Amino acid sequence: MDSKLIQSFEELEKLFSSRMSEYEDKLLKATAVPDPAHSDISTLSRDFTDFKSFVYRTMSHLKTQIELLSLGLDRHETVMRRKILLFHGIAEKPNEKLNDTILKIFSKQLKIDEIHPEHLDVCHRLGSSQGKTRPVLVRFINMDHRRLAWDSKTSLKGSGITVSEFLTKTRHQVFMAGRKHFSVNNCWSAEGKIVVLTPDKTRCKISSMGELEKLMALYPACSTTPQESEAAVNTSPAKATGPSPQAAPQKAKVSRRGRR
Incomplete structure (x- = not known):
C-alpha cells in the first residue's frame, strides 16, 4: 500500500511539473510580445512564480510525510513479526500436523527440550500452494523461546531445513540488495535489522534502502563471487520476504559472536 x-x-x-512547464512556456511567449493582450502580464507572471514555488514546497512536505509514515509502518510491522521464525525445506504432506513436526525438529535436530506445545502460538504454511514446498511460519508465545530456536539453527546444517526471520517486504528488498552488493557472507538479518559487514570489518545495522545506498556509495567496489551473486539474486521465499535459507545459519553464527 505504501509503495x-x-x-x-x-x-x-510529474503531472504538476508537466502542466506548469507548459503554462510557463506560454507565459514567456506572451511576455515576449511587444504589446501583450493582458495589461497586467507582469503581475500574472509573478503570481505564477509564487504559485509554482508554493506547489513544489507543499509537495516536498507531503513526500516527506509519506516517507515518515512508510517508515513508521515498516517499524510497526517489524515489531509485530518479532516473535516469528520461518522454517524452509519441510516437506509438505497431506493432513500434516505442523505443530508436531516443528516440535520434533526442536527436540531431535536442534536438541531443544525447553519448547513445548504451549509455547507455540501459531504454526502454519505461508502462502498458497504453487507446486513447491512452502515455508512454515512459527509464532512463539515469548521471545526467549524464539531466540533459543534462532540461536540453535546452525544444528540444521546439512539437513535441508533452514530458518530465517520474517522480514517485511521493504527490509527483504534491502536485504537482497545488500547481499548482491556486499556478498552473501557479509549481509544477514538479526532481530529484524539488516546487518552489513563492510570491507573495513565494521558491522552496520540498517533498515531502509536509503541507509543501504549510503553504504554502497562509501564502498562501491565490493565484489561477489559468481556463486554468491547467483544465490543472492535467486533467493526469493514465497511471500515470506525473509532471508536466504541457504546462508541463514552462517549469518546467525557471526551475528552471535558480535553480540558477545
Missing part, C-alpha cells in the same frame, strides 16, 4: 501511495504521488508530481 502504491508513493508511486501515485510521484505521478502527481
Whole structure:
C-alpha cells in the first residue's frame, strides 16, 4: 500500500511539473510580445512564480510525510513479526500436523527440550500452494523461546531445513540488495535489522534502502563471487520476504559472536 501511495504521488508530481512547464512556456511567449493582450502580464507572471514555488514546497512536505509514515509502518510491522521464525525445506504432506513436526525438529535436530506445545502460538504454511514446498511460519508465545530456536539453527546444517526471520517486504528488498552488493557472507538479518559487514570489518545495522545506498556509495567496489551473486539474486521465499535459507545459519553464527 505504501509503495502504491508513493508511486501515485510521484505521478502527481510529474503531472504538476508537466502542466506548469507548459503554462510557463506560454507565459514567456506572451511576455515576449511587444504589446501583450493582458495589461497586467507582469503581475500574472509573478503570481505564477509564487504559485509554482508554493506547489513544489507543499509537495516536498507531503513526500516527506509519506516517507515518515512508510517508515513508521515498516517499524510497526517489524515489531509485530518479532516473535516469528520461518522454517524452509519441510516437506509438505497431506493432513500434516505442523505443530508436531516443528516440535520434533526442536527436540531431535536442534536438541531443544525447553519448547513445548504451549509455547507455540501459531504454526502454519505461508502462502498458497504453487507446486513447491512452502515455508512454515512459527509464532512463539515469548521471545526467549524464539531466540533459543534462532540461536540453535546452525544444528540444521546439512539437513535441508533452514530458518530465517520474517522480514517485511521493504527490509527483504534491502536485504537482497545488500547481499548482491556486499556478498552473501557479509549481509544477514538479526532481530529484524539488516546487518552489513563492510570491507573495513565494521558491522552496520540498517533498515531502509536509503541507509543501504549510503553504504554502497562509501564502498562501491565490493565484489561477489559468481556463486554468491547467483544465490543472492535467486533467493526469493514465497511471500515470506525473509532471508536466504541457504546462508541463514552462517549469518546467525557471526551475528552471535558480535553480540558477545
